[in-house]
Amino acid sequence: MQLPLTLFLVHLTCVHGWKTLRVPHAEGRDDTPTLTALLHNFTMDSTILFEEGHIYNIWTPLAFPSGLQNVEIRIEGNLTYPDDITTVQGIVGSSSFPGAWFSFNGGTNVTLRGSRKPNWGWVDGHGQAWWDVNEQTNRPHGWSFKKITNGVIRDMKIWKPVAWNFATSGSVNLHAFNNRISALSDTDVRPFRLSFSAGGTNMLFEDNFIQNGDDCLTIGSGAKNIHFRNSYCEGGHGLSIGSLGKGGSVADVQDVLIENVIMRSTLYGARFKSWTGGNGLARNITWRNIALEDIYITQNYWDQGVGPKTNSSSINNTRVQDFLFDGFFGTIRDIPYVEGSCVTDPCWYAVPGATGKEVAILDLYPDTASNVIAKDIFARTQTGSAVAVMCNSTTVTNDVGFKCWNGPFVRTSAGF
Ligand SMILES: *[C@@H]1O[C@H](CO)[C@@H](O)[C@H](O)[C@H]1NC(C)=O
Ligand SMILES: *[C@@H]1O[C@H](CO)[C@@H](O)[C@H](O)[C@H]1NC(C)=O
Numbered sequence: 001m002q003l004p005l006t007l008f009l010v011h012l013t014c015v016h017g018w019k020t021l022r023v024p025h026a027e028g029r030d031d032t033p034t035l036t037a038l039l040h041n042f043t044m045d046s047t048i049l050f051e052e053g054h055i056y057n058i059w060t061p062l063a064f065p066s067g068l069q070n071v072e073i074r075i076e077g078n079l080t081y082p083d084d085i086t087t088v089q090g091i092v093g094s095s096s097f098p099g100a101w102f103s104f105n106g107g108t109n110v111t112l113r114g115s116r117k118p119n120w121g122w123v124d125g126h127g128q129a130w131w132d133v134n135e136q137t138n139r140p141h142g143w144s145f146k147k148i149t150n151g152v153i154r155d156m157k158i159w160k161p162v163a164w165n166f167a168t169s170g171s172v173n174l175h176a177f178n179n180r181i182s183a184l185s186d187t188d189v190r191p192f193r194l195s196f197s198a199g200g201t202n203m204l205f206e207d208n209f210i211q212n213g214d215d216c217l218t219i220g221s222g223a224k225n226i227h228f229r230n231s232y233c234e235g236g237h238g239l240s241i242g243s244l245g246k247g248g249s250v251a252d253v254q255d256v257l258i259e260n261v262i263m264r265s266t267l268y269g270a271r272f273k274s275w276t277g278g279n280g281l282a283r284n285i286t287w288r289n290i291a292l293e294d295i296y297i298t299q300n301y302w303d304q305g306v307g308p309k310t311n312s313s314s315i316n317n318t319r320v321q322d323f324l325f326d327g328f329f330g331t332i333r334d335i336p337y338v339e340g341s342c343v344t345d346p347c348w349y350a351v352p353g354a355t356g357k358e359v360a361i362l363d364l365y366p367d368t369a370s371n372v373i374a375k376d377i378f379a380r381t382q383t384g385s386a387v388a389v390m391c392n393s394t395t396v397t398n399d400v401g402f403k404c405w406n407g408p409f410v411r412t413s414a415g416f
């Protein structure tokens, strides 16, 4: 018996040793197995092309072979996840799940490139159905771009991702630019959807446009020399370092510059989170020129899902050194509103004693923080009442740029 020819038609172009795989598509079927069977021939000097005109069914996870060398993945067609929740949950919950729906695991000179055509090149996660019922079990991670040396992520467009988007841990020399994450809800639910999770060294993120519902950027332990700039973040939780030091682990984050970012309707602007009882060091971190809502820094983070805040007697905490918040402009939303990410009462981001008018909250431990400065901070509240700060002068000895107390914002000499 003969099978339909299209299943076996592999479009292949070969120019000067450079190969192009035109990814085959079959209507009504999962395209992942066919592609996976072909990939081993395209791990070097190759373009893997999802063609415009097709809506590819990525109904099972796509894991690229390790050791890619000079490979470009071009997404000019649309890609779609399964649209029913239980199918995805079954796969994510199985022992064979590779950790993300799209995963890379090592390689050199790897480019992930989307399309600039408005109606093509979208990766559709069908997240709305998950958000509407607040389904948090076995959510898929999106793109895991791990252990890549000389990576590029450009022009990618993500539509309604269920949860996390790009993770880059262990990669070196990454340029991620002109990407778009569109995770706006049609309804008023607004659960957690993370955009970029940076966990490697020498990374430049720029010109990204992100509408989501969790950290716009999160920088994890092991990150060094990370530059994030000229971007737009809407509806999320902020530009974050951490959370670091969970379960007493040793954190290491250094040389981070985040600048020229518009933060619209976000919970926080800049944010640093380390767990109570953690270890290690976060050093030389600057947030500069941020148009925003609020800034928040805590060495005392805990997970809302695991019960009340612990009364830690540990004297250990991730040390904080040379933090600069330089140039924050904008309004603080002090008219009560429903933010949507609260799944506990009190809300996970509630700070005891906070009034909602704080432009800065420094929640630090004694003897572990040095040279934390906030300068050129220009904020006002929506109601016009006085802008406040929270700060405990026994925990940080340098001039932080404002009077260190729980009270109105009063600029001091380091704040100019
Ligand atoms: C694909 O790989 C097989 C062996 O794995 C090889 O025989 C074949 O020539 C390759 N095809 C192309 C087009 O490179
Ligand atoms: C990666 O690209 C650079 C610059 O084009 C080239 O010099 C290098 O040989 C490539 N690395 C590999 C492993 O092909």
Ligand SMILES: *[C@@H]1O[C@H](CO)[C@@H](O)[C@H](O)[C@H]1NC(C)=O
Binding pocket: 055, 078, 119, 120, 121, 122, 124, 159
């Ligand atoms: C591709 O996906 C996006 C997002 O779901 C959608 O708006 C667009 O219409 C799709 N393109 C086509 C040609 O179906």
Ligand SMILES: *[C@@H]1O[C@H](CO)[C@@H](O)[C@H](O)[C@H]1NC(C)=O
Binding pocket: 248, 277, 278, 279, 314, 316
């Ligand atoms: C606290 O830090 C010290 C010195 O770095 C280390 O030896 C010790 O193991 C840490 N304790 C905990 C509970 O992590």
Ligand SMILES: *[C@@H]1O[C@H](CO)[C@@H](O)[C@H](O)[C@H]1NC(C)=O
Binding pocket: 225, 226, 254, 255, 256, 257, 284
């Ligand atoms: C701090 O980090 C920046 C990169 O953000 C780097 O250019 C600078 O050299 C670092 N400074 C120190 C003292 O390590």
Ligand SMILES: *[C@@H]1O[C@H](CO)[C@@H](O)[C@H](O)[C@H]1NC(C)=O
Binding pocket: 308, 309, 310, 311
């Ligand atoms: C922590 O201490 C406070 C005040 O002493 C107490 O009310 C609270 O229950 C304690 N929390 C835990 C988790 O033990």
Ligand SMILES: *[C@@H]1O[C@H](CO)[C@@H](O)[C@H](O)[C@H]1NC(C)=O
Binding pocket: 365, 366, 392, 393, 394, 395
């Ligand atoms: C300030 O911090 C010290 C040391 O952690 C603590 O004992 C004190 O209660 C704090 N003061 C306020 C007002 O929170």
